[in-house]
Amino acid sequence: MQKKERKRLAEYIRQDDLFSRYFEPFLFEELPAQDMSAQGTYLEQAAQSEVYLLLVGERFGYQDAEGTYPTEREYDTATSNHAYRIAFFKYVSKREEKEDTFKQKIDRDVIRNVFNSYEELQSGVYASLVEYMTTHLILRQGPFDASVHPDARLEDLDKKLKLFLMKTFMIKITKIKRKTCIQELCSDKWRIS
Numbered sequence: 001m002q003k004k005e006r007k008r009l010a011e012y013i014r015q016d017d018l019f020s021r022y023f024e025p026f027l028f029e030e031l032p033a034q035d036m037s038a039q040g041t042y043l044e045q046a047a048q049s050e051v052y053l054l055l056v057g058e059r060f061g062y063q064d065a066e067g068t069y070p071t072e073r074e075y076d077t078a079t080s081n082h083a084y085r086i087a088f089f090k091y092v093s094k095r096e097e098k099e100d101t102f103k104q105k106i107d108r109d110v111i112r113n114v115f116n117s118y119e120e121l122q123s124g125v126y127a128s129l130v131e132y133m134t135t136h137l138i139l140r141q142g143p144f145d146a147s148v149h150p151d152a153r154l155e156d157l158d159k160k161l162k163l164f165l166m167k168t169f170m171i172k173i174t175k176i177k178r179k180t181c182i183q184e185l186c187s188d189k190w191r192i193s
Contacts (some may be wrong), residue, residue: 002057003029005118009055012122019129022138023051042070043077051132052078053125054087054106060099072102079109084136086128087112088121 010025026045028038046052052075060069078085087106091114095103106112113128115121133139 005057005121006055008118009122009125013125013129018133022133023129025053039064039070039073042074046074046077046083047081049078049081049083051129052083052085053128054085055121056087056089056103058090058092060096060102063098067098069098069102072105075102075106084132085110086125086132088124089114090121091116 006027006029010027010030013019013023013025026049028042028045031041054071054075056071060071063069064073075085087110089103089112103112113124115124130139134141
């Protein structure tokens with residue numbers, strides 16, 4: 001992936017009104033020179049990521065002393081730390097054998113998309129991030145009051161229903177057990193015609 005395309009995509013996410021609230025892209029090339037291991041730094045970032053966006057350009061780059069691409073090490077680290085993985089490969093008619101092996105590994109793990117231009121990449125990343133935000137309840141579908149809060153408990157609902165009944169029907173609720181509160185409210189004796 002060319003640095004300018006990666007930087008352009010990171011800027012898009014940082015400037016988008018919605019994405020900038022929830023995502024902060026990490027680009028290794030934006031780090032200043034410092035007394036830290038390059039491999040340790042990018043692997044630490046991959047390990048800490050909730051969302052790992054894999055962008056593969058026309059070439060993977062270099063292989064380390066063990067014959068592994070840094071991109072593959074990042075991907076493996078993100079996978080072992082349970083990051084949500086999104087993968088995009090730039091269309092190339094033929095890749096080297098080792099690159100194809102890595103691509104096949106990704107295809108076993110996630111749905112991978114292909115792009116030909118930056119515009120296709122940006123559109124695909126947009127759709128993927130919205131999908132992530134929807135499936136993780138960051139964005140809700142449907143009316144707010146009809147959606148379920150991920151941390152809601154039945155005990156919370158019971159308290160609110162008791163308060164609602166006391167205020168609305170002006171009845172004194174004295175001995176409704178927690179577990180039976182919902183069942184009693186759903187029974188015929190509470191139905192209002």
